[in-house]
Amino acid sequence: MIVFLTVLVAASTFGVWQRRRDGRVRPATPSDHADADTGERLSAAEIGAELGERATLVQFSSAFCQPCRAARATLAHVAADTEGVVHVEIDAEANLDLVRRLTVLRTPTTLVLDHTGRIVGRASGAPRLHDVRAALPA
Amino acid sequence: MQSTSPGVDPRGLRFAATLTTVVLAVALLTGSSWVLAAQTLVFAVGALAGPAASPYGRLFAWSVRPRLSAPKHLEDAAAPRFAQAVGLIFGLVGLAGHVVSVELVTYVAVGAAFAAAFLNAAFGFCLGCEIYLTYRRFIPSHHPNPTTEVAS
Numbered sequence: 158m159i160v161f162l163t164v165l166v167a168a169s170t171f172g173v174w175q176r177r178r179d180g181r182v183r184p185a186t187p188s189d190h191a192d193a194d195t196g197e198r199l200s201a202a203e204i205g206a207e208l209g210e211r212a213t214l215v216q217f218s219s220a221f222c223q224p225c226r227a228a229r230a231t232l233a234h235v236a237a238d239t240e241g242v243v244h245v246e247i248d249a250e251a252n253l254d255l256v257r258r259l260t261v262l263r264t265p266t267t268l269v270l271d272h273t274g275r276i277v278g279r280a281s282g283a284p285r286l287h288d289v290r291a292a293l294p295a
Numbered sequence: 296m297q298s299t300s301p302g303v304d305p306r307g308l309r310f311a312a313t314l315t316t317v318v319l320a321v322a323l324l325t326g327s328s329w330v331l332a333a334q335t336l337v338f339a340v341g342a343l344a345g346p347a348a349s350p351y352g353r354l355f356a357w358s359v360r361p362r363l364s365a366p367k368h369l370e371d372a373a374a375p376r377f378a379q380a381v382g383l384i385f386g387l388v389g390l391a392g393h394v395v396s397v398e399l400v401t402y403v404a405v406g407a408a409f410a411a412a413f414l415n416a417a418f419g420f421c422l423g424c425e426i427y428l429t430y431r432r433f434i435p436s437h438h439p440n441p442t443t444e445v446a447s
Contacts, residue, residue, distance in 0.1 A: 158324065160323060160402050160406055161320060161323045161324055161406075161409075163406075164323070164406045164409055164410050164413075165413065167410065168409075168410040168413045168414055168417075169413075169417070171410075171414070172413075172414050172417060172418040172420060175414075175418065175420055176418060176420075219427065219428055219431070220371060220373055220374070221371070221373055221374035221377055221424050221427040221428075222374065222424065222427075223305070223370055223374060223421060223424060226368070249428055249431075250428075250431050250435070253431070253432060253435055256428070256432060257432060261428070262428065262429060263425050263428055263429075264428050
């Protein structure tokens with residue numbers, strides 16, 4: 158009984174916390190990386206597509222991923238109606254080196270890049286439309 | 296028969312997760328190894344034959360699905376199958392705990408499986424699916440799945 162209740166409370170707490178956190182676009186913290194002045198950067202070659210003139214939305218997906226569909230729809234929508242914004246989807250399983258380097262722990266993970274390829278925002282879980290728009294660099 | 300089709304109704308997955316949660320709660324509360332064995336068997340069928348072919352999937356197709364409208368979209372069956380396989384491992388570890396009379400092992404294994412099923416049923420959060428990428432980071436697939444083909 159005690160085990161049952163403990164697990165139930167712990168799982169519920171995690172579920173509520175996870176739901177709040179899921180899909181939030183957080184600003185990238187350059188201090189996470191060695192080159193604190195410039196922040197982590199991705200090149201067109203690394204993501205396999207040209208960078209957008211204003212921003213690039215890099216989505217890491219996998220086959221075993223239910224929310225990737227929703228993330229794809231949201232990001233493609235933003236890319237379609239915002240000038241200079243490009244949506245790039247990367248198969249996480251086929252790009253494990255990039256996944257390890259960027260510490261992508263789950264799919265979907267979305268990175269917001271500015272026009273130089275610098276990572277300025279990051280969301281794990283299907284991102285929310287307003288959050289994505291707000292995270293776009295000027 | 297939808298068990299041969301590649302997609303599964305997401306509401307069926309949620310239904311199955313709810314049943315799994317209830318059955319594992321009973322297993323946890325009563326300590327019955329028979330209940331746990333039955334659920335482990337369900338996990339095994341789901342992992343080997345796919346979620347639509349598992350007993351809960353069949354029950355959904357027979358009793359619930361006819362009352363619902365067509366699903367808006369179908370889920371890839373690969374993710375829930377992986378999750379069922381993770382459940383199967385927890386179920387087997389739990390049963391092994393019973394066999395060797397180390398109840399702590401059973402409590403941990405069944406508790407973890409119950410937590411995962413509950414998160415799926417109550418929040419739509421598939422823990423097994425989420426840890427898949429972490430698993431792949433250590434053991435890369437030799438057959439990359441082509442569903443999200445992107446230049447690398």
